[in-house]
Amino acid sequence: MFWAFIGIIVGIVIGVVSNFSIPPEFARYTAVAVLAMLDSIFGAWRAELVTRYQYKTDYTFKGPGFKEKRDQYNPLIFISGLVFNTALAAAFTYLGDRLGLDIHIAVIVVFTWRIFMNLGVVRRVYFQRWTKRGREENNNPVPEQKA
Numbered sequence: 001m002f003w004a005f006i007g008i009i010v011g012i013v014i015g016v017v018s019n020f021s022i023p024p025e026f027a028r029y030t031a032v033a034v035l036a037m038l039d040s041i042f043g044a045w046r047a048e049l050v051t052r053y054q055y056k057t058d059y060t061f062k063g064p065g066f067k068e069k070r071d072q073y074n075p076l077i078f079i080s081g082l083v084f085n086t087a088l089a090a091a092f093t094y095l096g097d098r099l100g101l102d103i104h105i106a107v108i109v110v111f112t113w114r115i116f117m118n119l120g121v122v123r124r125v126y127f128q129r130w131t132k133r134g135r136e137e138n139n140n141p142v143p144e145q146k147a
Helices: 002-017 024-053 075-099 103-138
Strands: none
Touching: 002 024, 024 075, 024 103, 075 103
16 A cells, blocks of 8 residues: 555556646546546455454445455456446446536546545544543543443
């Protein structure tokens, strides 16, 4: 994950320093592609944290022969999701352009929602670790509430 953030920072610096500009007719495609990539990156971050800290999420598998099975980070799933999400977002945007509809807005809403959901899980994992560590350092168990 560290290298992903380094890559993002380097990409932002190159983008700010260079004189490259994207033609206005491709602005929609660029926007949905960037959101699709960010969705994949934040999804990988969530999966990495859930795997590392054994955090139970709403994404826990509950199929036939139920055994608690948590999300796990897998680089192959990350790369395939990155490519597939970007291609699907571009395809929906292209379809919307051909039909004269603003389908790209739906794509933006969905990817933004997924990004916020992934960041919510990341926040909860870090918050749970932080509060658990604070309780362990102070040797103060959480007080029980009386009903």
